[in-house]
Amino acid sequence: MTEEESRQRQRARFERLAHVVVEPLHRYLLRRTSADMVDDILAEAMLVLWRRIDDVPGLESAPSSLPDPDDVLPWCYGVARGCLANARRADGRRLRLVERLIRTQEQQPAGVADHSDLHAALAALGALDREVVRLWAWEGLAPRQIAEVTGLTSNAVSIRLHRAKRKLAEQLGRSLTNRPDTREMKEGAVSE
Numbered sequence: 001m002t003e004e005e006s007r008q009r010q011r012a013r014f015e016r017l018a019h020v021v022v023e024p025l026h027r028y029l030l031r032r033t034s035a036d037m038v039d040d041i042l043a044e045a046m047l048v049l050w051r052r053i054d055d056v057p058g059l060e061s062a063p064s065s066l067p068d069p070d071d072v073l074p075w076c077y078g079v080a081r082g083c084l085a086n087a088r089r090a091d092g093r094r095l096r097l098v099e100r101l102i103r104t105q106e107q108q109p110a111g112v113a114d115h116s117d118l119h120a121a122l123a124a125l126g127a128l129d130r131e132v133v134r135l136w137a138w139e140g141l142a143p144r145q146i147a148e149v150t151g152l153t154s155n156a157v158s159i160r161l162h163r164a165k166r167k168l169a170e171q172l173g174r175s176l177t178n179r180p181d182t183r184e185m186k187e188g189a190v191s192e
Contacts, residue, residue, distance in 0.1 A: 014053050018046065020069050021076045028080055033087070041087050045080040052079075121171035129164040136161055 001009075025045055029038045049056065058071025122130050128150065135146045143157040150157065 010053055013059060014050050016066050017049060017053070017056060017059060017072060017076075020067055021049070021073060022046070024069070024073055025076060025080045028077060029084060032084060037087060037091075041080070041083050044083040044087070045076070048079050048083065049076060117172055118168075121168050124171055125164055125167060129160055129167075132157060132160050133164045133168065 022042070026038065026042055029041050029045075033041065053059070055075075056067075056072055057075050059067050122133065125133065131150065132146055132152075135141045135149055136143075141149070143161060144154045146152070146157045146161075147154045152160070
């Protein structure tokens with residue numbers, strides 16, 4: 001038997017199996033999980049059945065006709081049950097991650113620097129200037145390397161970087177002089 005014939009035989013076996021098990025597996029999953037998850041879990045179960053087509057009991061007894069549901073369904077229910085358990089575990093991990101991220105955002109440790117002024121100053125720059133500054137400051141790239149990333153010339157990067165740093169310094173200088181805690185410190189120093 002050629003490889004193509006083998007693939008066609010496997011496909012035909014899977015189609016016969018799918019014809020018998022798709023609806024019962026769909027109903028099985030609908031009774032056990034939310035409707036929005038059923039199709040994804042069913043697709044995963046069918047993928048497992050495709051990969052393990054040779055392991056499905058009762059499928060060999062009907063090589064050219066539809067398999068007996070009583071022979072194949074129990075094993076297929078087991079596959080669907082495993083896929084459902086995997087989906088629930090993945091969903092639980094996702095929820096725990098979201099909860100952990102929310103707690104992390106809510107509980108910023110004392111002494112953590114407030115970078116909101118810096119982020120506001122960066123947001124005031126144009127998109128390309130902001131990217132040039134980030135590549136320089138956060139990624140540690142030299143103007144020549146930034147030029148490769150952005151498609152600009154090295155000279156253009158150097159000019160943009162110089163101007164963007166100057167704008168950032170001006171913006172941060174203004175925001176520092178307008179902060180209530182900074183004004184109080186200056187007023188206290190003047191009155192002494």
